[in-house]
Amino acid sequence: MIFTSRFAPSPTGPLHLGHAYSALLAHDLAQDRQGRFLLRIEDIDTSRARAEYEAQIYEDLTWLGVTWETPVLRQSKNMKIYRQAIDTLWKSGLIYPCTCNRRDIQAALSAPQEGVVLTGPDGPIYPGTCRHVADPDTPIPDDAALRLNMARALPLLRELRYTETGEAAGTVDFTNEDLTQTLGDIVLARRDMGTSYHLSVVLDDAAQGITDVVRGADLAEVTRIHVVLQRLLNLPTPVYHHHRLIRDETGKRLAKRDDARAIARYRAEGATPNDICAMIGLPARQALGAASSATTSPPRTAR
Numbered sequence: 001m002i003f004t005s006r007f008a009p010s011p012t013g014p015l016h017l018g019h020a021y022s023a024l025l026a027h028d029l030a031q032d033r034q035g036r037f038l039l040r041i042e043d044i045d046t047s048r049a050r051a052e053y054e055a056q057i058y059e060d061l062t063w064l065g066v067t068w069e070t071p072v073l074r075q076s077k078n079m080k081i082y083r084q085a086i087d088t089l090w091k092s093g094l095i096y097p098c099t100c101n102r103r104d105i106q107a108a109l110s111a112p113q114e115g116v117v118l119t120g121p122d123g124p125i126y127p128g129t130c131r132h133v134a135d136p137d138t139p140i141p142d143d144a145a146l147r148l149n150m151a152r153a154l155p156l157l158r159e160l161r162y163t164e165t166g167e168a169a170g171t172v173d174f175t176n177e178d179l180t181q182t183l184g185d186i187v188l189a190r191r192d193m194g195t196s197y198h199l200s201v202v203l204d205d206a207a208q209g210i211t212d213v214v215r216g217a218d219l220a221e222v223t224r225i226h227v228v229l230q231r232l233l234n235l236p237t238p239v240y241h242h243h244r245l246i247r248d249e250t251g252k253r254l255a256k257r258d259d260a261r262a263i264a265r266y267r268a269e270g271a272t273p274n275d276i277c278a279m280i281g282l283p284a285r286q287a288l289g290a291a292s293s294a295t296t297s298p299p300r301t302a303r
Helices: 019-030 051-064 079-091 101-109 149-154 176-184 198-207 219-234 263-268 273-280
Strands: 004-007 036-041 094-096 145-148 160-164 168-173 188-189 212-216 237-241
Touching: 004 019, 004 212, 004 263, 019 051, 019 237, 019 263, 019 273, 036 051, 036 176, 051 273, 079 094, 079 145, 079 188, 079 198, 094 101, 094 188, 101 176, 149 176, 149 219, 160 188, 160 219, 168 219, 176 219, 188 198, 198 219, 212 219
Parallel strands: 004 036, 160 237, 212 237
Antiparallel strands: 094 145, 145 188, 160 168
């Protein structure tokens, strides 16, 4: 099996130093193993995605010396595949519609009889207000979020584990009890999006043949969600490499709103790709070529 990694940014803001670290690490791991490196644009949040940010992603990565295969997969062009997975889960009775908003959930969790509020990687564990077994013969509603009925999914989930090759290398096992207490009925399709990050990333990794997912340690906790979906949809589980986060002087991890750490800003101030590597603790790039100083046009993308 050919080692295949990817970098999957969202075009909702400028790439920062943390993105540079993740992209270079995934890219160089693929090159070291004579494998493949893919770029995916995760633009399912159409309310925030911007064409100018997508163009800047291509420019910044090319300047850093990152190369990738084309065409580039854009999630907004992949909605049919996500819908097919939702249909499969719906017909299996594994998802149900939920009309609760954040205020409803918070109010339910704050009720005196609820006791301790459990929190998972997606926030407070859903209290089950709308939980029921949906009729698989009825149409999927368009005016509600769709949640995984974890209680019905548990009998289908056995020997849950994945391989980690990051700083916490080894086999990571988790149990059905872990799923109940730390995940609960997660949202698989938002009413304004038709899918979710968790569902789309799992389907895209499988479709692109990703063998090794390289991403930040802040996403390590959601890996259990992804393994659950892989099992339920009969998809392969990649190897995961969760790397350290790039932080500012105060120890806070970087965010897109922190334009002071944007790659484009460093470029405009005269920094070189090797300056960026020094900032994030990676070795200098030996041969960047003319592309490192060029501005490129967006590459051909998958339709």
